[in-house]
Amino acid sequence: MKDLLFAVCLLAGLALTNSVQASEWRAVCLKLCKCEVRPWFSPSSMYNEAPTVDCNDLGLLSLPERLPSDTQVLLSQANSIAKIDSPLDYLVNLTEVDLSRNNISSLSDVYLGHLPQLLSLHLEENWLSRLHDNCLANFPNLQELYVNHNLLSLISAEAFRGLNKLLRLHLNSNQLRAIRTEWFQDLFQLEILMIGENPIARIQDMNFKPLINLHSLVLTRMNLTEIPDSALFGLDKLESVSFYDNMFPKVPQAALRQVQNLKFLDLNKNPIERIQRGDFVDMIHLKELELTKIEATNNPRLSYIHPNAFSKLPRLEVGI
Numbered sequence: 001m002k003d004l005l006f007a008v009c010l011l012a013g014l015a016l017t018n019s020v021q022a023s024e025w026r027a028v029c030l031k032l033c034k035c036e037v038r039p040w041f042s043p044s045s046m047y048n049e050a051p052t053v054d055c056n057d058l059g060l061l062s063l064p065e066r067l068p069s070d071t072q073v074l075l076s077q078a079n080s081i082a083k084i085d086s087p088l089d090y091l092v093n094l095t096e097v098d099l100s101r102n103n104i105s106s107l108s109d110v111y112l113g114h115l116p117q118l119l120s121l122h123l124e125e126n127w128l129s130r131l132h133d134n135c136l137a138n139f140p141n142l143q144e145l146y147v148n149h150n151l152l153s154l155i156s157a158e159a160f161r162g163l164n165k166l167l168r169l170h171l172n173s174n175q176l177r178a179i180r181t182e183w184f185q186d187l188f189q190l191e192i193l194m195i196g197e198n199p200i201a202r203i204q205d206m207n208f209k210p211l212i213n214l215h216s217l218v219l220t221r222m223n224l225t226e227i228p229d230s231a232l233f234g235l236d237k238l239e240s241v242s243f244y245d246n247m248f249p250k251v252p253q254a255a256l257r258q259v260q261n262l263k264f265l266d267l268n269k270n271p272i273e274r275i276q277r278g279d280f281v282d283m284i285h286l287k288e289l290e291l292t293k294i295e296a297t298n299n300p301r302l303s304y305i306h307p308n309a310f311s312k313l314p315r316l317e318v319g320i
């Protein structure tokens, strides 16, 4: 009899724990956030139907304590979160966390736990000023990292250590004064690097050398007047480069000669005056060349184009 009573109590206790948990989840989902299955594309463009918790734009100061255990995508954009101290590692299928437009000023205030399943992390439009060595070591399989539109002035040499699955890195619109080749040491899978809108004084020779799989490089709005001849050395897979809105007075001919697979080249909004004969020589894969726009009109300074400048370029669209 005693045993039976004990068993009944135990079962009742279990049921209570379960229903408390379930009702907590329901409370999170119904009162606070929206929980629904939504289409989700992985960083490599695979389609998924992902259990999504949407807590965007709710004025939150912290994440909900407990989220549904099947959560795959957690959206918490445009809140006021500065600190996270309850880890999310109980969410075994968590593949994306979006904390963009919050109030985070240091990654050491954001403790998400060890998340080997995480593929995509959004931290854009926060107040981060530095990324220290190994600061992302808890996310070893990360494929996309967005830290654009922060205040980053310092990224330590080993900040991206171990991120050898990273495909996409957005560092644009920060306060970086130099690009360090050491950052890229483990990023040999990286396909897209956006690093424009930083006050970078000078691109160095071999600056991007470890990025042997890079497809697209965006160096817009950096006030660059030149790049050294070997700046793009090693970028054998590069297909697209944008120098939009810089201060180049001429086409960086020698540097471009090192990226022979280029298909798309954007030199719009540069004060280029003359196109020389050898400017695009041997760019046999080039499909689209943007050359001239300054403000809304065509480049009034461009006064001379060598008659043979485009002669070896098949099927080319030139935006003039």
Ligand SMILES: *[C@@H]1O[C@H](CO)[C@@H](O)[C@H](O)[C@H]1NC(C)=O
Pocket (backbone or CB within 6 Å): 069, 070, 071, 092, 093
């Ligand atoms: C995680 O995803 C797998 C594969 O889709 C699924 O079988 C499993 O039930 C999910 N785990 C949880 C806790 O939802």
Ligand SMILES: *[C@@H]1O[C@H](CO)[C@@H](O)[C@H](O)[C@H]1NC(C)=O
Pocket (backbone or CB within 6 Å): 080, 082, 103, 105, 127
């Ligand atoms: C965001 O952080 C700044 C300082 O880092 C603080 O002054 C401000 O009150 C915070 N805003 C909110 C909504 O918490």
Ligand SMILES: *[C@@H]1O[C@H](CO)[C@@H](O)[C@H](O)[C@H]1NC(C)=O
Pocket (backbone or CB within 6 Å): 197, 198, 199, 200, 221, 222, 223
């Ligand atoms: C480029 O120069 C302009 C004018 O001096 C300045 O306002 C802007 O902040 C500079 N941009 C960068 C990224 O350094």
